[in-house]
Amino acid sequence: MNIVNVHQRRLEATPAQVAVLMASLGSKNDRLWPPNWPRIRFDRPLIPGAVGGHGPIRYVVTAYTPGESIRFRFTEPKGFNGWHSFIVLGATEEDCVLEHRIEMQTEGRATFIWELAIRHLHNALVEDALSQAQRAVGNKPLVVPWPAKVRLLRWLLSVGKSKAR
Numbered sequence: 001m002n003i004v005n006v007h008q009r010r011l012e013a014t015p016a017q018v019a020v021l022m023a024s025l026g027s028k029n030d031r032l033w034p035p036n037w038p039r040i041r042f043d044r045p046l047i048p049g050a051v052g053g054h055g056p057i058r059y060v061v062t063a064y065t066p067g068e069s070i071r072f073r074f075t076e077p078k079g080f081n082g083w084h085s086f087i088v089l090g091a092t093e094e095d096c097v098l099e100h101r102i103e104m105q106t107e108g109r110a111t112f113i114w115e116l117a118i119r120h121l122h123n124a125l126v127e128d129a130l131s132q133a134q135r136a137v138g139n140k141p142l143v144v145p146w147p148a149k150v151r152l153l154r155w156l157l158s159v160g161k162s163k164a165r
Helices: 016-023 109-136 148-157
Strands: 002-011 051-054 055-065 069-076 080-089 098-108
Touching: 002 109, 016 080, 016 098, 051 069, 055 080, 098 109, 109 148
Parallel strands: none
Antiparallel strands: 002 098, 051 055, 055 069, 069 080, 080 098
């Protein structure tokens, strides 16, 4: 199955602020990744070759241009063939658009897993990350409510212990 999944959010922030935000990804002082989701971690600083992921999703950093883009190639789950990225679009000294994009092909069981659960959880997580980005640069965040399916999936995956936002 061919998948292109795009989320964007406008940030009222300078390029320097966005560069700091992106550089913090996966660090102890991560300002981009949202709370209440499995933490993103890497085996080394955010450079090409860094291996990491969040929850059952694994990837390797294939490109990183500070303040402009980060690209990751999926390594797990099996059947996720492609990449995802954060990229800064249309940057001026006053604002920009932060985009998260997935482009991948799924095969076999991975297609079923994507459609059943991961797509829904992914969409909620990325919207939360973009709200976190807005908050981190001093903007009022646009908070996108979790759909009922996301709340149910989080509850099921946490054995009934999932906390609301």
